[in-house]
Amino acid sequence: xxxxxxxxxxxxxxxxxxxxxxxxxxxxxxxxxxxxxxxxxxxxxxxxxxxxxxxxxxxxxxxxxxxxxxxxxxxxxxxxxxxxxxxxxxxxxxxxxxxxxxxxxxxxxxxxxxxxxxxxxxxxxxxxxxxxxxxxxxxxxxxxxxxxxxxxxxxxxxxxxxxxxxxxxxxxxxxxxxxxxxxxxxxxxxxxxxxxxxxxxxxxxxxxxxxxxxxxxxxxxxxxxxxxxxxxxxxxxxxxxxxxxxxxxxxxxxxxxxxxxxxxxxxxxxxxxxxxxxxxxxxxxxxxxxxxxxxxxxxxxxxxxxxxxxxxxxxxxxxxxxxxxxxxxxxxxxxxxxxxxxxxxxxxxxxxxxxxxxxxxxxxxxxxxxxxxxxxxxxxxxxxxxxxxxxxxxxxxxxxxxxxxxxxxxxxxxxxxxxxxxxxxxxxxxxxxxxxxxxxxxxxxxxxxxxxxxxxxxxxxxx
Numbered sequence: 001x002x003x004x005x006x007x008x009x010x011x012x013x014x015x016x017x018x019x020x021x022x023x024x025x026x027x028x029x030x031x032x033x034x035x036x037x038x039x040x041x042x043x044x045x046x047x048x049x050x051x052x053x054x055x056x057x058x059x060x061x062x063x064x065x066x067x068x069x070x071x072x073x074x075x076x077x078x079x080x081x082x083x084x085x086x087x088x089x090x091x092x093x094x095x096x097x098x099x100x101x102x103x104x105x106x107x108x109x110x111x112x113x114x115x116x117x118x119x120x121x122x123x124x125x126x127x128x129x130x131x132x133x134x135x136x137x138x139x140x141x142x143x144x145x146x147x148x149x150x151x152x153x154x155x156x157x158x159x160x161x162x163x164x165x166x167x168x169x170x171x172x173x174x175x176x177x178x179x180x181x182x183x184x185x186x187x188x189x190x191x192x193x194x195x196x197x198x199x200x201x202x203x204x205x206x207x208x209x210x211x212x213x214x215x216x217x218x219x220x221x222x223x224x225x226x227x228x229x230x231x232x233x234x235x236x237x238x239x240x241x242x243x244x245x246x247x248x249x250x251x252x253x254x255x256x257x258x259x260x261x262x263x264x265x266x267x268x269x270x271x272x273x274x275x276x277x278x279x280x281x282x283x284x285x286x287x288x289x290x291x292x293x294x295x296x297x298x299x300x301x302x303x304x305x306x307x308x309x310x311x312x313x314x315x316x317x318x319x320x321x322x323x324x325x326x327x328x329x330x331x332x333x334x335x336x337x338x339x340x341x342x343x344x345x346x347x348x349x350x351x352x353x354x355x356x357x358x359x360x361x362x363x364x365x366x367x368x369x370x371x372x373x374x375x376x377x378x379x380x381x382x383x384x385x386x387x388x389x390x391x392x393x394x395x396x397x398x399x400x401x402x403x404x405x406x407x408x409x410x411x412x413x414x415x416x417x418x419x420x421x422x423x424x425x426x427x428x429x430x431x432x433x434x435x436x437x438x439x440x441x442x443x444x445x446x447x448x449x450x451x452x453x454x455x456x457x458x459x460x461x462x463x
Contacts (some may be wrong), residue, residue: 040243041236043163043433050159050235051152060151067144074137077130080123088115120302125325127298128291134285143277147268153441159235160437164430166232166242169225171423176218178419182412183211189409216230246425261443265362268444272362275355282348289344292337295329362442369439376432383424390418 041049051057090113121326124130187207193199235238266272301323308316397414400406440446 030375034160039238039240041240042243042245043160046081046232046236046240046242047156047159049237050162053235053237054158056158057151057155060148064144065149067147068141070137070140070144071134072137074130074134074216077127077133078124080121083120083122084118086115086117088113115307116305118302118304120300122301123299125299126292127296129288129296132284132288134170136281136288139277139284143274143281146270146274146277149444150274151432153270153446156446157434157438157441160434161254162228162232162235163242165228165433166225167244167430168423168427169221170242171229171419171426173221173225175416175419175423176214176221178412178416180214180218182409182416183207183214185409185412187211189407244429259410262363262366264443265366266359268271270443270444271458272355272358273444275351275358278351279348279355282344282351286341286344286348289337289341292333292340293330295327297327298326300324300326336432366439366444369435369442372435373432373439376428380425380432383421383428386420387421387425390414390421394418 187204190199190204190207194204232242302321304320306316306318306320373452394411394414394417397406397411401408401411437446
C-alpha cells in the first residue's frame with residue numbers, strides 16, 4: 001500500500017505505528033502464567049483463554065463448521081449418483097379350480113422364490129438449478145468464514161473490555177476505600193474538635209454524611225466488581241487477576257478518519273464481508289429459483305435382474321439393461337416458482353440495504369473509535385500530571401506531618417489523591433488499549449490472534 005501524501009495521514013500512520021510497537025511491547029513484556037490456582041494473567045493470555053471458553057465464540061465456530069458444508073452439499077448435485085437395490089422373497093400363490101357344475105374344487109398352492117437386483121446410475125447434464133446451487137453453496141461457505149472472523153473479533157473486544165473493567169473497577173474501589181479512610185479520620189477529628197468547642201456541629205455532620213455516601217459507593221462498586229470478577233474467572237479458567245502494566249501513549253494526535261483508513265475498513269472488515277456474501281447468496285437464490293422454469297437433462301443408465309424360481313413349474317429369469325437421456329420439462333406448478341422468485345428478490349433487496357447499513361455504521365464506528373483514542377490519550381496525559389502532583393504532594397505532607405504541621409487526615413487525603421490518580425491512569429491506559437484493538441479489529445487486522453506469539457507481529461499485519 002502506498003504511503004499517504006497528506007501530512008495528516010502521514011502523522012496518523014506514525015501514531016498508529018507507534019501504538020502497534022507499544023502494544024507489541026506490552027505483549028512481549030508479559031511472561032507465561034499458569035492458569036491453575038490464584039495468580040495473574042496478562043491481556044494476551046486472557047484473550048486466548050476467552051477464545052477457548054467464550055460460549056458465543058464457540059457457537060460461532062460450530063455455525064462456521066456447519067456453513068462450510070453448504071459447498072459440499074451443493075457439489076453433490078453436480079456429481080453422478082449410483083443406486084443399488086436388491087430383494088429376495090419366499091413367495092407362495094394359492095388358487096382354486098371349479099368344475100362344470102360351478103362347484104369349487106380344492107386349493108392349489110404354488111411355492112417359489114423371487115429375487116431382484118438393480119443398479120441405476122444418473123449423471124446430471126443440464127441442471128441449471130444445481131449449478132447455481134453450487135455457486136450459492138460456495139458463497140455461503142465464504143459467508144460462514146466471514147461470520148466466524150467477525151465473531152472472533154467480537155469475542156476479543158468483549159475480553160478486552162472485561163479485562164479493562166476489572167482493572168478500572170479495582171483501582172476505583174481502592175481510591176474509594178482510601179477516600180473512606182480520610183472521611184472516617186476527618187469525622188473523628190471533627191468530633192474531638194466539636195467536643196472542645198473548636199468546630200461547629202454542622203462540620204461533623206457533613207463529614208459523617210460524606211462517610212455514609214462513600215460507603216454506599218463502595219458497596220455498589222464491590223457488587224459491580226464481583227459480577228465482573230465472576231465473568232473474568234469463567235473466561236480465564238481459574239481464580240486469576242488481571243495484571244497491570246505501565247503504558248506510555250504517543251503524543252501525536254490521530255485526527256479524523258481518512259479516506260485511506262475507510263478504504264481499509266471497507267475492504268477487510270469481516271462484518272461487511274459477511275454482508276456482501278449475503279448479497280451474493282441472495283442473488284444466486286433468485287437465479288436458482290428461476291432455474292426451476294427450465295428443462296433438465298440427465299444421463300441415466302440402469303440394469304435390472306429378475307429371477308423367479310418355482311418348485312412345481314418352470315422358473316423365469318430376466319435381465320434388462322438401458323442407457324439414455326431423460327428430459328424433464330416443467331409445465332405447471334401452481335405459481336409456486338413465481339411466488340418464490342418474488343420472495344427471493346425481496347430478500348435480495350433486504351440484503352443490499354443491510355450491507356449499506358453496515359457500511360454507514362462502520363464509517364461512524366471508525367470516527368467514534370478515533371475519537372475514543374484521542375480522548376484516552378488526553379485522559380492519560382491528565383492522569384500522568386495528576387499522578388506526579390499527587391506523588392509530590394504525598395511526600396510533602398509526610399514531611400510536614402513529621403514536623404507537626406499536618407495531621408493524620410491530611411496524610412490520608414494525600415494518599416486518597418494518589419489512589420485517585422492511579423485509578424485515572426489505569427482507566428485511561430486500558431481505554432486506549434481497548435480503542436486501539438477495536439480500531440484494528442474494524443480494519444480486519446486481528447486475524448488469528450490466538451495463534452500469534454507476539455502482538456507486535458499480529459498488529460503489524462493490519463497496517
